[in-house]
Amino acid sequence: MASQxxxxxxxxxxxxxxxxxxxxxxxxxRDPLDDNxxxxxxxxxxxxxxxxxxxxxxxxxxxxxxxxxxxxxxLIISLxxxxxxxxxxxxxxxxxxxxLVTIVDQTLKAFLFDVSKKLAVxxxxxxxxxxxxxxxxxxALGQKPWPSFLDGIGNxxxxxxxxxxxxxxxxxxxxxxxxxxxxxxxWAYDHGYVNNGLMVLPPAALxxxxxxxxxQRSRNEKLVNVS
Amino acid sequence: xHSNQYTLIYAAVLSIxxxxxxxxxxxxxxPLQDENIALDTRSNILKAVRLDYTxxxxxxxxxxxxxxxMVVNTAGEIEEEKPVQVxxxxxxxxxxxERKLPLYxxxxxDDKKYYIIPLRGTGLWGPIWGYVSLEGxxxxxxxxxFDHKGETPGLGAEIAEYPFQKQFQGKKIMEGDKFVSVNxxxxxxxxxxxxxxxxxxxxxxxxxxxxxxxMIENCLAPYVTYFDKTKGKSQVALK
Numbered sequence: 001m002a003s004q005x006x007x008x009x010x011x012x013x014x015x016x017x018x019x020x021x022x023x024x025x026x027x028x029x030r031d032p033l034d035d036n037x038x039x040x041x042x043x044x045x046x047x048x049x050x051x052x053x054x055x056x057x058x059x060x061x062x063x064x065x066x067x068x069x070x071x072x073x074x075l076i077i078s079l080x081x082x083x084x085x086x087x088x089x090x091x092x093x094x095x096x097x098x099x100l101v102t103i104v105d106q107t108l109k110a111f112l113f114d115v116s117k118k119l120a121v122x123x124x125x126x127x128x129x130x131x132x133x134x135x136x137x138x139x140a141l142g143q144k145p146w147p148s149f150l151d152g153i154g155n156x157x158x159x160x161x162x163x164x165x166x167x168x169x170x171x172x173x174x175x176x177x178x179x180x181x182x183x184x185x186x187w188a189y190d191h192g193y194v195n196n197g198l199m200v201l202p203p204a205a206l207x208x209x210x211x212x213x214x215x216q217r218s219r220n221e222k223l224v225n226v227s
Numbered sequence: 228x229h230s231n232q233y234t235l236i237y238a239a240v241l242s243i244x245x246x247x248x249x250x251x252x253x254x255x256x257x258p259l260q261d262e263n264i265a266l267d268t269r270s271n272i273l274k275a276v277r278l279d280y281t282x283x284x285x286x287x288x289x290x291x292x293x294x295x296x297m298v299v300n301t302a303g304e305i306e307e308e309k310p311v312q313v314x315x316x317x318x319x320x321x322x323x324x325e326r327k328l329p330l331y332x333x334x335x336x337d338d339k340k341y342y343i344i345p346l347r348g349t350g351l352w353g354p355i356w357g358y359v360s361l362e363g364x365x366x367x368x369x370x371x372x373f374d375h376k377g378e379t380p381g382l383g384a385e386i387a388e389y390p391f392q393k394q395f396q397g398k399k400i401m402e403g404d405k406f407v408s409v410n411x412x413x414x415x416x417x418x419x420x421x422x423x424x425x426x427x428x429x430x431x432x433x434x435x436x437x438x439x440x441x442m443i444e445n446c447l448a449p450y451v452t453y454f455d456k457t458k459g460k461s462q463v464a465l466k
Contacts, residue, residue, distance in 0.1 A: 121377055
């Protein structure tokens with residue numbers, strides 16, 4: 001997964017056109033889920049992973065927001081890639097990302113007000129999520145729109161996967177519920193079961209992500225020597 | 228390399244296009260957002276008297292049947308406006324004697340009255356606001372709720388959490404005839420005021436705590452004058 005250079009020169013040999021869901025494109029979509037996960041392998045976007053994973057619902061909404069922003073910013077930047085003046089390309093990327101994030105924020109305020117209150121500043125902070133700018137610079141600037149779009153969805157999913165996994169652990173052990181529905185029955189509490197207070201505090205997310213990285217690397221040989 | 232002219236025009240066109248997209252989105256979604264904010268206000272007012280509902284119709288139903296809205300002034304009179312028409316943001320900065328004071332009265336099933344007072348002040352990063360409810364003695368705090376625009380999560384934003392707000396229940400705002408407010412102080416802070424006039428501030432959220440302290444004092448003071456003027460004849464004046 002070496003990052004692609006800013007491709008200005010068209011390839012000399014015309015490549016065979018890939019199908020929409022060719023093996024290569026599926027690879028682009030699947031890679032960030034495991035082998036090249038933005039959170040656990042590239043260790044990007046950790047800040048929001050700590051902050052919005054106390055409950056599953058905000059984590060889910062946050063993930064959808066990030067998937068929307070990564071995929072469409074990748075798509076838009078890829079469509080514009082040949083016309084963007086190199087000197088202001090970072091600013092152009094930022095404007096596009098900021099626009100998409102603002103749309104997400106406004107939509108949440110209109111349709112999911114309670115969730116938007118919980119996510120508060122973190123929706124706005126999607127702009128600074130390194131995953132997004134990273135994918136724009138490394139991928140979308142040099143690739144065709146469709147693969148870029150898939151790459152965006154893949155990376156958003158990779159991020160969301162970790163977020164939701166952490167949130168499931170934290171909500172289940174911290175509050176005994178999932179998606180707001182009580183899972184641990186009352187008799188368990190009556191018999192002395194206590195929610196784990198650490199789980200609702202931010203450090204718990206760090207521990208869970210740490211354990212996940214450990215498990216992932218011990219299982220996946222490709223990651224053995226990745227620092 | 229693109230020319231300067233191209234770069235400038237590109238930047239300008241991109242800015243205009245994004246501005247138009249955002250303006251359309253913001254305007255289009257505004258009615259829905261306003262509705263949510265109005266409902267949130269009602270829900271907060273109810274939370275100030277320890278009624279926590281999440282259901283939309285339930286909130287509106289309870290609010291409309293149990294809450295009486297009015298605007299009063301320090302002279303003890305009732306103004307003609309409605310609370311929605313009073314902009315707290317401006318009111319908190321003018322002389323307390325001239326303020327218009329929105330007041331919400333909650334009557335429970337036993338016909339007990341609670342007086343809900345809106346608050347507004349400044350935190351660290353932006354405005355903070357809330358509601359405090361007083362019992363019929365105009366002295367004991369029944370409940371309090373605070374919210375904020377952008378205080379730091381985990382630090383200043385803790386004012387919006389229940390453990391902080393719960394501390395206010397049962398506190399007193401008067402010492403004898405003197406208004407002393409409920410102060411947000413560090414537990415070790417030395418003061419002649421007793422525990423019934425103070426709550427524990429937030430570690431790491433000192434500026435927000437101080438802002439909350441100032442907000443409560445600044446916003447409650449004129450109401451105390453109003454209550455003084457109407458005490459005894461309250462049943463008549465508040466009808």
